[in-house]
Amino acid sequence: MHYYTFHPKDYMSKTGFLEPLEDLAYRRMLDYCYLNEKPLPADIDEIALLVSMRSHCDSIAVVLRYFFELTEDGYINDRVEKEIEAYQEKSEKARVSARARWDKRKPKTDPKANKDEASCERNANASETHDGRNANHKPITNNQEPVTNTNGDDEKALNIPFEVFWKTYAKSVAKDKCKAKWESFSNKVREQIMEHLPAYVASTPTKKFRKDPMTYLNGKGWLDDIIVDEPGINQQSKPSYSSMNVNAKYEDPNYDPLDGLASGTGAPHGNY
Structure with missing residues (x-):
């Protein structure tokens, strides 16, 4: 035991x-x-x-x-003897029951159907439909082989671990739901996400303007265009007239109403 x-x-x-x-x-x-x-x-x-x-x-x-x-x-010891006897009796009943189920499921034309008693017992103990009630159940010990996950595409098979996505996104909201969603994607989709994500995170340095990670995953955010400020344009370099007299812009000695029109970058007269 x-x-x-x-x-x-x-x-x-x-x-x-x-x-x-x-x-x-x-x-x-x-x-x-x-x-x-x-x-x-x-x-x-x-x-x-x-x-x-x-x-x-x-x-x-x-x-x-x-x-x-x-x-x-x-x-x-009287107590020990009773416990061992009950255990052995239960084990024997389990072996008989398992052997009966195994023999019943064998094809009638199976050439191995006439094996001797010892061979039948080995088959019963090694039943491929073992459901936990078969012969001589014993608890798991350190000497037994570890149980492995047979679900197929498990965490070990992920081409990109969830933690890589989570650290890159850098906005901690609904982590467990995001993890489940991440693991439901195909390897190809995970690769597409990680190709898009660094640029998206860079375009939203302020986290409050960045989508929640679950929103990003559910909405297929990796398929969206990334909108960033156009390079070379400095909004502070242009004079602002919003708080000045309506005619102040015309009093500016550097003001030219046609400035930029030739190159297509100025504003049309209708805006003034």
């Missing part, structure tokens, strides 16, 4: 008189019995060796006296 049920209240009520080393010895002796599904040896020195407490045989002797019984097979 790789695990067993432990009842702290029950355990403490029956072991409260034990010294710390005796308590440690008892826990290690229980672990040995459950893990190996067999009694402790009849020799105390051998038990001490198995639980790595060779210099504490006295503590082991106290535990054996109060919690174990010596039989022909060695020292047994």
Whole structure:
């Protein structure tokens, strides 16, 4: 057994008189019995060796006296024996049930249908339709292979991680929703977004004028044109007459109403 049920209240009520080393010895002796599904040896020195407490045989002797019984097979604990028996019975029923399901699903023309009993049991335990209720269920341990994601295009398959987009956009609003949306895109769309995004961010240095990232993604903002100020035009270099007398512009010695018209850059007379 790789695990067993432990009842702290029950355990403490029956072991409260034990010294710390005796308590440690008892826990290690229980672990040995459950893990190996067999009694402790009849020799105390051998038990001490198995639980790595060779210099504490006295503590082991106290535990054996109060919690174990010596039989022909060695020292047994009544509670442990019942737990192991129930576990083995459940495992056997699971094996039988799994084997029956597996045999039922085999094609009648399968040339391997007449395999011997041992082979059938291996097939049952290795059932390709294993649903968690099949033979001899045991919890995951460090020795088992890690579970991998089989959903296909998972996070590991993203050509551009979400964090790259998020750091580039630099406006933290609704991150979880944006992440889900980002992962729903194809690799091609993510590439198009990252080709467009740096220029868009540069065109909106003030974040309050930049779209929320979710709005950008939902609205396919990467397909929009980027609008920036035309280079070379300095709005402050031109005189402003909004707060001056209506005739002040005409009094300006440098004013020429036809200035710029020849080159197509001046304003028409209708604006004056």
